Amino acid sequence: MSNVRQLREKTPDSEKITINLGYVDLGRIDLLVQEGFYSNRSDLIRTAIRNQLESHVEVVSKSLERHTMELGLRDYSVADLEALKAAGEVLHVKVVGLARIASDVTPQLALDTIGSITVLGALQASADVKKALADRIK
Incomplete structure (x- = not known):
């Protein structure tokens, strides 16, 4: 008998996606991470996506x-x-x-x-x- 029990199923709060990037873009991302602008590649990509979504907020609302x-x-x-x-x-x-x-x-x-x-x-x-x-x- 195990004394470990699951209290509730954890629902993920995000969805994983995969993207392909060119080597130059990837190198530029790595440079910004290395310089401390972002904590990692994912941080930069999430920030870039949020900025793009914010720039289109009116279009999204109308849609x-x-x-x-x-x-x-x-x-x-x-x-x-x-x-x-x-x-x-x-x-x-x-x-x-x-x-x-x-x-x-x-x-x-x-x-x-x-x-x-x-x-x-x-x-x-x-x-x-x-x-x-x-x-x-x-």
Whole structure:
């Protein structure tokens, strides 16, 4: 018997991506890190991405309004989906950020209540729910 127990599953607060850079750009990044402007390569890349996103904040806001998308974190629980089902409504998920479908949502409940999923960012759901909704995920 082990006296180590998991209190709760840790949900990542970021998504890992991979990029390819030319040698010259990589060398310039390394030079800025070496000179102390950034703590590491990732720090510079995150800062550059945030600066670019900030420079386009108005465009992003208008696009969110046009597409009626939610920005940030959106959770969908069993209770949320059961309420939709009881009301005879179908959900069209549109999120920029992170959309999470609770781990206790069954594939059948998801099929009965979710008409489409568009996520610009990341979708977290059980493998079974993702498989059931595969043709509805854009």
